[in-house]
Amino acid sequence: xxxxxxxxxxxVQDALKRFGERTxxxxxxxxxxxxxxxxxxxxxxxxxxxRLQDLKGIESIPGGxxxxxxxxxxxxxxxxxxxxxxxxxxLSEACLKAASAQLRNLASxxxxxxxxxxxxxxxxxxxxxxxxxVPGSGCAARHGINEKHAIFGWTDDCVAVQPSxxxxxxxxxxxxxxxxxxxxxxxxxxxxxxxxxxxxxxxRKHNVMDDDELITSIELPWAMPNSAYxxxxxxxxxxxxxxxAAVGLELHxxxxxxxxxxxxxxxxxxxxxSGAERNLQGLAVASPDARRAIEQxxxxxxxxSNNAHKIAIARNAAWRALQLAAQRAEGGxx
Amino acid sequence: xxxxxxxxIAHVIELTLNVNGSAHRCVLDTxxxxxxxxxxxxxxxxxxxxxxxxxCGACTVHLDGQRVNACMVLAAQADGRAITTIEGLSQGETxxxxxxxxxxxxxxxxxxxxxxxxxxxxxCVREGHTKSDADIREWMSGNLCRCSSYPQxxxxxxxxxxxPNGGQ
Numbered sequence: 001x002x003x004x005x006x007x008x009x010x011x012v013q014d015a016l017k018r019f020g021e022r023t024x025x026x027x028x029x030x031x032x033x034x035x036x037x038x039x040x041x042x043x044x045x046x047x048x049x050x051r052l053q054d055l056k057g058i059e060s061i062p063g064g065x066x067x068x069x070x071x072x073x074x075x076x077x078x079x080x081x082x083x084x085x086x087x088x089x090x091l092s093e094a095c096l097k098a099a100s101a102q103l104r105n106l107a108s109x110x111x112x113x114x115x116x117x118x119x120x121x122x123x124x125x126x127x128x129x130x131x132x133x134v135p136g137s138g139c140a141a142r143h144g145i146n147e148k149h150a151i152f153g154w155t156d157d158c159v160a161v162q163p164s165x166x167x168x169x170x171x172x173x174x175x176x177x178x179x180x181x182x183x184x185x186x187x188x189x190x191x192x193x194x195x196x197x198x199x200x201x202x203x204r205k206h207n208v209m210d211d212d213e214l215i216t217s218i219e220l221p222w223a224m225p226n227s228a229y230x231x232x233x234x235x236x237x238x239x240x241x242x243x244x245a246a247v248g249l250e251l252h253x254x255x256x257x258x259x260x261x262x263x264x265x266x267x268x269x270x271x272x273x274s275g276a277e278r279n280l281q282g283l284a285v286a287s288p289d290a291r292r293a294i295e296q297x298x299x300x301x302x303x304x305s306n307n308a309h310k311i312a313i314a315r316n317a318a319w320r321a322l323q324l325a326a327q328r329a330e331g332g333x334x
Numbered sequence: 335x336x337x338x339x340x341x342x343i344a345h346v347i348e349l350t351l352n353v354n355g356s357a358h359r360c361v362l363d364t365x366x367x368x369x370x371x372x373x374x375x376x377x378x379x380x381x382x383x384x385x386x387x388x389x390c391g392a393c394t395v396h397l398d399g400q401r402v403n404a405c406m407v408l409a410a411q412a413d414g415r416a417i418t419t420i421e422g423l424s425q426g427e428t429x430x431x432x433x434x435x436x437x438x439x440x441x442x443x444x445x446x447x448x449x450x451x452x453x454x455x456x457x458c459v460r461e462g463h464t465k466s467d468a469d470i471r472e473w474m475s476g477n478l479c480r481c482s483s484y485p486q487x488x489x490x491x492x493x494x495x496x497x498p499n500g501g502q
Contacts, residue, residue: 003345006364006410030388030406033367037387046364050411100476101463102454103388105400106407237475 001036008048012055012216016182018047019212025049027072028107030099031115038125040116040133055110055216058083065223071110071215075099075166078109088220089328090227090246094169097231100238110215113167113177113193116206117160117268118240120145131157131203146304148242151311153267158197159304161265162206163240167194169229171262171270172246175220181213190218191262194269206268224248226329230321231264232313241265243314245321249285251329256280256290259322266301266314273297273318285326294318349413353378354422360409368412369393369404372419380420380449384478391477394450395419401457403476420449423456431497432456432490441490443481451477455491464495 009015015025024043026032027050035041049055055072058081067083078084079095099107116122121130121140129138141149141159149159170177170190177188188208195201195208209215231244244264250257259280262270279293294315301311351358351371358376369386372378372395384392386405393404396418423430432455435441442448454477458464463473470491471484479487 001365003342004364005344006347006408026408026411028406029408029411030403033406033408034387046408048408048411100391101458101461101473102391102394102401102403102476103406105397105402237472 002042002044004043005045006048007045008051011052012180012214015047015049015052015214016180016212018045019182020045023047025214027111028074030103030107031111034123035116038123040123049214050108061219061221064221067220067223069109069218069220071217072108075104075107075109075112076101078166079104087223087225088169088173088227089225090169090172090229090248090325091166091220093229094165094231094244094246097229097244098165109166109218112164113170113190113215113218114207114209115162115164118163119149119160122160131197132160135204141304143305145306147306148240148265148310149304149307150268151266151301151303151307151314152263152271153196153198153269154302154304155197157203158268160197160268162194162268162270163265165229165231165241165244165264168244168262168264168270169227169246170218170220171272172248172260173220173224173227174248174260175218177215178217178219179209179213180216181210185216187219191270191272196268226251226325228321228324228328230317230324232317243310243317245314245317246270247318247321247325249322249325249329251285251326254284254286254326254330256283256285261294261318261322263314263318266310276318280322286323290322291319294322347410347413349410351376351409351412351417352415353417354419362409364408364410366409367405368395368397368407368409368417371409371412372404372417378419378421382446382449384446384450389478390447390450391454392447392450394453394477396453396457399460401454418453420453423452430456432459432494435490435494435497436487439486439490439493441483441486442479443483447477447479447481451479451487455487455494458491459495464491467492 022044026046026048055070057070075095079092085092121128129140175190227248229246231241233239246262248260261273276293276297283290298315348361372381382392384390388403388406395404458473470488
């Protein structure tokens, strides 16, 4: 780890003013400290925002069923908040299935969205071909260790996946990420927050954030009690997903009015099944037609040398999460 | 590994670590983690350095009453906050009920992960995550045991939770 200066921001505006060359904001620290240990980041200045009370609250948005979550709320605080547990179960489950109890007491929900890929070449402590680490150096995972890598949206330059669990739930719950900068406030849909390797943002970027921007909150526009998050992994706890699926559902008499489906750990961003979302409208939730609507989306999946199994796992995860959300819908109506 | 001394004032921070009820004034390299501050500067070596990447849980301590990985916190972030380590659990020669439960249940072999397991277990009980064996396993999953004493650890957490004062 290279030397750095340390300062605490007094408030959000103070934090924004302190942005400069080689300056990193420190929130939960569970990613930044490891990036510095691995040489992925080497800030000369650290601005600690972890004590900013303004960014910690979880509050209902007046005039509706929405919820605003401060960016510094920890994953455990988000997961166990009564309104999240009752009205946004997919988000509660996604938070609880992330990391460990100790890490969830440190990691913030805003920071969680900024986590980077777990690709072993990206996280290597020796220099290996990785276009995200060293532009132009190649992608060792393309024909190397790629069991956990992408089946959607990859290019020859990068086949990694975004590992966040909460991001997948937030995409299906149609959340907005609220971002502050010296230029003002802007909102980005959770579905559009992370970037794919082929996007204009450049391969080194993981998301749409500029270097002088700060996430202040996450807004869930309306309650989605009929939602679910399903995570498939090699062991039952404390492990990244092979694939995951988040579903938000509106159901009437067993027929789908609206479905939002996002897959996790299959691409560099939450992978929404937009075609299935359209085609599922009006179908009986447990019908063969509904199953086909989901399966059709996987015609576009492209396996790497060692991860063809992920296509079947992701497809089944999407279907199971849909049924899980449907059970909640029916349970709620009864 | 000791952090090399630095003479550059910009890279040094003066802070107070409140550990187990005692305030310690320290001058540290800004890079010093809470884990290294405890072990290398305050010589509280009960908190173990396993992976130093937030993966194994051996460095679990309580920060303002919540369990965290001390390797993932800069000492500067812990300035002025209440820190409890494994050395702070017992009352003199009387072990904390969870420490006693780990002995009674034979819940360790090599013992390296044990301080972290016990610190995590105390919070697991306090948080109410001991409703079933599965509940305990889920909420204790951030503490790895290479000797694989997991069945005995689950028994110890249950025994600690059932102690007269609820394992606290």
